[in-house]
Amino acid sequence: MTVDNDKYLDNGIQYAEVALPLPLDLQRYVAAPTEHRLQPTYTYIIPSHFSALAQVGCRVIAPFGNSTREGVIVSRPSKPNLPDTSIQLKKITDCLDEKPTFSSSMLQLTHWMAEYYLSSWGEALMATVPGAVRSQQKQTYKLKAGPEAVAEFGSRAKLQRQILDLLQEEGKLTRTQISRRLRKAESALRAPLAKLLGQDLIMVMAKIRPKSQTQYETVIDLAQPLEVTQAEAQQLKNAPKQVEVLKFLTNQEVNLPILQSLLTRQVRCNLSTLKSLEKKKLIRLRSQQIVRNPLSLESVPTTEPLKLNEAQAHALTAINRVIEDGLVTTFLLHGVTGSGKTEVYMQAITKILSLGRSAIVLVPEISLTPQTVSRFVGRFGQQVAVLHSRLSDGERYDQWQRIREGKTQIVVGARSAVFAPLNNLGLIVIDEEHETSYKQETSPRYNAREVAIKRAEIQGCVVILGSATPSLESYYRAEQQTYQLLSIPNRVSTIEMPTVKVVDMRRELERGNRTIFSKPMHSGIVDRLQKREQVILFLNRRGHSSYVFCRECGYVERCQDCDVSMTFHFDSKQLLCHHCAQERPTVDQCPACGSSYIRYFGLGTEKVEQEVIKIFPHARVKRMDADSTSGKDGHQRILDAFREQQIDILIGTQMIAKGLDFPNVTLVGVITADTSLNLPDFRSGERTFNLLTQVGGRSGRSQSGGEVIIQTYLPTHDSIKTAQHHDYVGFYQREIGYRQDLRYPPFTYVATVLLRGLEEKEVIETAHYLSEVFVRFQSDAFPKIEIRGPVPAPLSKIKNRYRWHFLLRHTDNRKLRDYLKQTLSHYAGYRSRQIDLIVDIDPVSTL
Incomplete structure (x- = not known):
């Protein structure tokens, strides 16, 4: 049914479609018009005072249900596209950006990610921005109803009544504070809080602030020429500490301006001394931005390009030719370990920089980052920025802002660095491209390799996939000439393979x-x-031993929440579960039979x-x-x-x-x-x-x-x-x-569907219901879909949640994803809130 939205064309009212980082609602997905299939996006009114700020690509704060959310404006339609004219639109409550955080190319890339990996657009958008850049909310709850209404509530819902009494006694509390006072898990409070909000008995207040922001510190400089300052110091005989400060500042070895914190430590003076000198116009105090830089540039020696061997030179020539021609190409650089692939990367980046473009270099593990960064810093100096999860929030914020403002041309980092907001991107290098750590484990479950290739397609640049052991999918694509294969079969110089x-x-x-x-x-x-x-x-x-075993009765110490054996750690003298981090002290006697014949097995x-x-x-x-x-x-x-x-x-x-x-x-x-x-x-x-x-x-x-x-x-x-x-x-x-022979990738495309929940019976029942839905659609519109399952996952219980899964295969990736969208939308009407459903497209593990 087409809805006439002309009633929304009131003069002066402006609208925004906002993507919120909420899980994909597959029922809304199927019900939406074709051109708006990528749900959820939500329509909001733009208040007049935000009209200039609320641009496409900007982050905003918008009300959603009983809370507020950070979202992204993805379009500004002239009128809302609503399925029901009775819907009362809400207003955006705040704009977080003076200029858009997301470029049109990043909106296009995240749109593709959401479509491909079956996430919401908002989830995909937020995955591209470091947590340090996003805002954070502090929600507090307080009573809205008077004492009479609370008294009338009675005790029909015990936990709700406890919450009301607690808020009446203490005023306002966060969910965490309520959880601690009542000794209940925060997850157990969601439903009763929502019911109390729905009954208008309590209200929620949200305070929003950036997680990190630009840091400033006071710096001090001389206000007069050196000779004048030295002469004035001679006149301050009654202020010895002021004289000491001036002598320190006029020392030729001191670099000015100097941080106030450093000066006060060196001279051991207080702020009043500095203010007195400022009042006499002998020094200046001003605020200056401090860049929290994780790179130690001074300790990295400068390097020059190395002479390439024949295979390296051949690879670089092929890459540079494509760069010069402005072609969109993916290279697979297959070079044995120690063959000098990194030198090829760096010389290709030199070519990119000469054309005024920029580059991203991805590495698979945090442990690689310092060594890799040092090599790039040695060659390219301050043009290099770094992004990875072990940076502090402040460092990550400053690095991201440097990149966004065009102050750096090269970004080196782990998986999420593929989204670095570089200007005029020309090259993306993915070192050790076969590594499974390029796959994100939470929604959107993207693979940085595939995202890089799509980003290159959108922005018109080159991708180099490098590895001594390419993934089978990548080497197969090179054989099929989807990628261009380059080989470096020997180590550099005359060094032999071990x-x-x-x-x-x-x-x-x-x-x-x-x-x-x-x-x-x-x-x-x-x-x-x-x-x-x-x-x-x-x-x-x-760890020390992979399991602890009773030789008398065969008992094995297992994690109560994960159904896997506990690993013994000698340093802490504890048994540790490597899946949920549960700890337990070691035992001298078997808990099952009391025997003291306890042995530690495994390495x-x-x-x-x-x-x-x-x-x-x-x-x-x-x-x-x-x-x-x-x-x-x-x-x-x-x-x-x-x-x-x-x-x-x-x-x-x-x-x-x-x-x-x-x-x-x-x-x-x-x-x-x-x-x-x-x-x-x-x-x-x-x-x-x-x-x-x-x-x-x-x-x-x-x-x-x-x-x-x-x-x-x-x-x-x-x-x-x-x-x-x-x-x-x-x-x-x-x-x-x-x-x-077994119809696995790259000859088919694979998706896994995982169901997990606290109650094993409910997980099994849900799995069998979903199986019926899968079979019904398989025999109808998608006869070639292969379905395996439901069966217990190899790791059948993790963090006290039982796990059952399906594996689905098809030779056509789009048909596989369309099938999942259709079937899961029907499951959405049945599913219990107690059961998590996780869809993983192109999984790297089926455990």
Whole structure:
């Protein structure tokens, strides 16, 4: 039915379509007109005093239900497009931007993201802006009704009555404060608070302020020429502290202006001394913006472009030709570890800068960022900005503002840096493009690689995907000539690839070796220590022991909320769940049978560290995992010490497996290569090959050569055999055949649908209902959709929530997404608020 909206064409009234960061409402999605299918967006009236400010792309505060939300104006229609003329439109309450935060190209990119990944447009928009830039709300609740109304409420709803009594007693409280007073979870308060608001018994007040903002500090400068100041100081004999300040400021070694905080510390003076000098017009006090810069530019040596070998030069020539021609192209740069891919990136960026354009460089792990940033800062200096999650809010805010204002031309960072608001973007580099950390785990569940390619298409620029172990999807696209393949088959100069030895741990056990180190591994470590060379030991499992076991009755300590075994951490003497972070003290007796025969089984990095220290007591040993690098600069401190050869043996998880370059490392030992091979995921073989190749690539990055020793119980597995011979193409050919036979990506597109909730019975019932909906639509409009499930997820319970899932496949990505939109819109009318539904398009894991 078409609605006549002419009644809204009143003179002077202006409208805005606002995208709010709310979960996608699939019922509204299907009901909306085709041209407005991307819901939810909401129509608001623009008050006249915001008329000039409320531009498309600006952030605004708008009322929504009983609260207010930060949203983004995505259009300003001449009249609202409403399904019902009885709807009473609300007004925007505040404008947060003087100029638009979101450009037209970013609106276009986020529109695509929302459509592709089945999120709301508002969620996609907010994912592009660092949390430090967004506003934050403090909501407080207070009584609206009088004492009589509260008394009349009675005790028919116990929790609501408790809230009313509490607010009557204390005035106004936040939800967190109410939660603490009543000892109830905040989630349990949502429904009763909403009911009290609906009955007009209480009211909510929202105070909105920016999470971070520009920081200013007072600086001090001389108000008179140097000679005049020195002469005046001679006349201040009765004010010795003022004289001391002036002498300090006129010292030739002091850089002016100087921070007031620094001056008062150096001279030990107070503000009244400075005010007296200002009154005498001898100094000036003024406010100056302070840039919170995470980069230590002074400590990074300047570097010049290196001479490229033939393969590097060929790759750069192909890239520069496309840049000069202004073509939109995606390159897959396949170069072995240590082949000099980063130098190709930097020289391509030099070309981009010469044309007045800018570049983004993405790295997959925070641990890579400091080393990568140092290389780019050494080449490009203050043109580099950095964005990643370990920056403080203030640092992230200032870096983002620098980028937005055009004060930097290069951004280096992790996944979300793909959205950096650079002007005239010309190049996006994605290093280690195969890495799963480029996939966002919360809505919108985007893959930064795919977003980068779409952004390049919208803004007319080049993408370089670099890896020693490209994802199968990327290499297949290169074979199909969707991407342009460039290869660097050898390491730089005459440095050879490390030799790789595979040790069958079954044979070691037969020979009586029950330690975690095979004989070749032990001998290799001894040899390197004698030569004063460095060793990296890799194990992709942190903690000490992977489970605690009673040898009397078989009891295993498991997390009560996650149904997985608890990991023993020696440092804290605690059992820890790596999924929900629940901690529990270790036990001396079995909780089930009372036996004292408690044993710790399995390996973790803590246990490897203990064994190394015991066997090699004179070696300097350090562990690098999520537990040992929890501080802001935890990664950097360890890597700096290793680079300066203050550490002989570095033990770590996958954060040491990629991108790090230490010339003195001549041995890499993989404690067990089998950890990820047995996971119930079709990518487990690819993930194992990638890890072994990448971690092995840390060895032999100098003329000294290198060796990799891989310990395994599956020495004949294809992933291990091909990694031993640095044979990516051989691995690809075997794996791509397996994928084609079993109809996995890149030959199909995959989506997972996960249901999770507190009540197992309700989760199962909902899963079976959704299964019926899937089957009904499958037989109707989408006969070629493959549906697997519902079944319990491999991790069937996490954080006290039971998990069931579906896996859906189709050869056409658009049809798969259309099918999901149609079916899930019907499920939306049935679903319980107690059940979460999570849709993941192109998942990187099916666990």
